[in-house]
Amino acid sequence: MINPFRPLIAGINMFVESLRMAIANITANKLRSFLTILGIMIGVTAVIALITTISGVSSSISDSFTSMGAGSITVSTPGSDLKSGLSSEDLDDIAALENVQGVTPSVSLSVKAARNGVSETGITVSGVNEYYFINKPDALESGRSINPIDIADMSRVCMIGSDVMESFFYGVNPIGQTIYLAGVQFTVVGILAEDTDTSIASIMSGTPDILMPYTTAMKMNSQNLVTGITVYMNNPDDTEDVKTLLEEHLDALFSFEDDTYTITTMESIESTMDTMLSMMSALLAGIASIALIVGGIGIMNMMLTSVTERTVEIGLKKAIGAEPGQIQIQFLIESFLLSMIGGVTGVVLGLVVSAAMCSVMGTNFTINYGAIALGVGFSAAVGIIFGWSPARKASKLSPIDALRRM
Amino acid sequence: MNDIFFQMRKIVKQYPLGDEVSTVLRDVDLDVQEGEYLSVLGPSGSGKSTLMNIIGCLDLPTSGEYILRGQSVEELDEMELAHIRRREIGFIFQNSQMLKRMDALKNVELPLIYAGVSPRERARRAEEMLVKVGLQDRLHHFPNQLSGGQQQRVAIARALVTRPSLLLADEPTGALDQSTGKQIMALFSELNADGHTIIMITHDINIAKHAKRVVNIIDGVLSEPKGEVTFA
Numbered sequence A: 001m002i003n004p005f006r007p008l009i010a011g012i013n014m015f016v017e018s019l020r021m022a023i024a025n026i027t028a029n030k031l032r033s034f035l036t037i038l039g040i041m042i043g044v045t046a047v048i049a050l051i052t053t054i055s056g057v058s059s060s061i062s063d064s065f066t067s068m069g070a071g072s073i074t075v076s077t078p079g080s081d082l083k084s085g086l087s088s089e090d091l092d093d094i095a096a097l098e099n100v101q102g103v104t105p106s107v108s109l110s111v112k113a114a115r116n117g118v119s120e121t122g123i124t125v126s127g128v129n130e131y132y133f134i135n136k137p138d139a140l141e142s143g144r145s146i147n148p149i150d151i152a153d154m155s156r157v158c159m160i161g162s163d164v165m166e167s168f169f170y171g172v173n174p175i176g177q178t179i180y181l182a183g184v185q186f187t188v189v190g191i192l193a194e195d196t197d198t199s200i201a202s203i204m205s206g207t208p209d210i211l212m213p214y215t216t217a218m219k220m221n222s223q224n225l226v227t228g229i230t231v232y233m234n235n236p237d238d239t240e241d242v243k244t245l246l247e248e249h250l251d252a253l254f255s256f257e258d259d260t261y262t263i264t265t266m267e268s269i270e271s272t273m274d275t276m277l278s279m280m281s282a283l284l285a286g287i288a289s290i291a292l293i294v295g296g297i298g299i300m301n302m303m304l305t306s307v308t309e310r311t312v313e314i315g316l317k318k319a320i321g322a323e324p325g326q327i328q329i330q331f332l333i334e335s336f337l338l339s340m341i342g343g344v345t346g347v348v349l350g351l352v353v354s355a356a357m358c359s360v361m362g363t364n365f366t367i368n369y370g371a372i373a374l375g376v377g378f379s380a381a382v383g384i385i386f387g388w389s390p391a392r393k394a395s396k397l398s399p400i401d402a403l404r405r406m
Numbered sequence B: 001m002n003d004i005f006f007q008m009r010k011i012v013k014q015y016p017l018g019d020e021v022s023t024v025l026r027d028v029d030l031d032v033q034e035g036e037y038l039s040v041l042g043p044s045g046s047g048k049s050t051l052m053n054i055i056g057c058l059d060l061p062t063s064g065e066y067i068l069r070g071q072s073v074e075e076l077d078e079m080e081l082a083h084i085r086r087r088e089i090g091f092i093f094q095n096s097q098m099l100k101r102m103d104a105l106k107n108v109e110l111p112l113i114y115a116g117v118s119p120r121e122r123a124r125r126a127e128e129m130l131v132k133v134g135l136q137d138r139l140h141h142f143p144n145q146l147s148g149g150q151q152q153r154v155a156i157a158r159a160l161v162t163r164p165s166l167l168l169a170d171e172p173t174g175a176l177d178q179s180t181g182k183q184i185m186a187l188f189s190e191l192n193a194d195g196h197t198i199i200m201i202t203h204d205i206n207i208a209k210h211a212k213r214v215v216n217i218i219d220g221v222l223s224e225p226k227g228e229v230t231f232a
């Protein structure tokens, strides 16, 4: 009675035995095996660390963009020769567009601040209106915000940040006190909350030291037209619609001349960042994959040496009935195993490295399963591809040539 | 037991040697019946090992016909040759040939591994064979922990573990002392009585005498000794 599973069972027995022999051969020369897998290990570590870190950075960037208010559009309006910016009436018109909640002009200047004989240059001042605070409700620490009356009156009032407070109001409550900005006397009405947002996006945009009514800031700048605004929307989903409306409106306003304005949405900044990051990760992964190929060549080299060293063993095995295919499988398992040991160690190291990098950069560490699959898959492929020709060479060895060497 | 095990007709083996060829086997004719115990006797360099490699399907002749169990060997591919070696032939090579990284038991198991025998069955049969060659207390010794004679006995156990129909032994007692040599010869006679066909290669006439039939090989020419009855 012939068992129909016999060939299958025989195959499994044979495979298990090949696996054992491969492990025995790898452990027989630990240092050499370790040096051989080093290339694969470094390559996979690099791939995992790069992909995980970059995806951490990019998710934290998009998080902070959203927290900064994705529901806003930044418009820069250098204008034309005839009309070099926007007037207050223009701002009111834009604020009246559909789905627009409000408009804040961005007027910024750098001044010298002075109080009680202390002075400091390079203090950054932004001119804002009430919408700034509606969209940044946490901005006020104490005192009051800038209100529409201040704007209408071009009041000489300001709100100060923690840096200014430390330099000029150490130990005193600044509310109601005066400070000279570019030689003009201002009353401090509010204190800005310490900016806890240390995100990359916030660092890029910068937080002004002092806020004042935009009308006052424009007057100090001897400027009567606004060259930059932020448009706030009721709903971030309306961004595209509002952008289209804005384009139509501004085209008409600037008589359809070219280069009179630029519209930047958070989404467009974000997508540019995303493209940049994914290009960067592709580039770095490309460089890392060179390490994998070099690692593969290392494995191939070791396997070729191993075939030469084990000529007698191979010849003997063939003499006692090993098929060429069985010899080939054994060597292939060995190179596959070598490469996988490198790959798995690399994955673990890569995760450790990227967890460390994420904690240094303050981004979220999330395990990227795609990257792990890529690392493991790549090393498996390297083991098989670079192990193929040595294994084939072993399987083709003639038993007598091998046995003559004994 | 009159079935023909193999037939050799005008077997020639040549090796290229620079611009010339060196002829190692010259028109060898040899017929071996099932169950025979044959000894090939010849001096060093006469072509004994070369002939054994061809009989054992490790090597192909340059010309001539070799028919093993009715099958022309020259028509077989690598895989079929491997299967013949695995099923029909047990080799004992001239040099000791244990695998360094395996103990005696594992070395003897090796042919069974390639035949796909289950681990338990493998170990049982290998141990049985090692007991038969007197190595019951050396099962887990590695080659560097065994004497030359003990290694040779491991090789014999390995050749026999698949219960081959043909045992090919190249100087099987070369490394053994007289008493161990005698034991091995007794084992061979026993195996032959069990129906194994044995071809033993030697340069020693006293060893050759243990076989039922002796052929001489000198300079690649095979001849039956005078006065002996041969099968046509």
Ligand SMILES: Nc1ncnc2c1ncn2[C@@H]1O[C@H](COP(=O)(O)OP(=O)(O)OP(=O)(O)O)[C@@H](O)[C@H]1O
Pocket (backbone or CB within 6 Å): B015, B016, B017, B022, B024, B042, B043, B044, B045, B046, B047, B048, B049, B050, B051, B094, B203
């Ligand atoms: N690959 C080869 N290339 C060239 N010549 C070879 C080759 N293999 C064997 N020979 C030659 O064939 C001849 C016979 O070799 P073989 O090994 O068959 O001798 P032998 O009878 O087994 O001798 P010994 O008793 O010393 O083992 C030798 O002269 C050897 O030099």
Ligand SMILES: [Mg+2]
Pocket (backbone or CB within 6 Å): B048, B049, B050, B094, B170
């Ligand atoms: Mg020889």
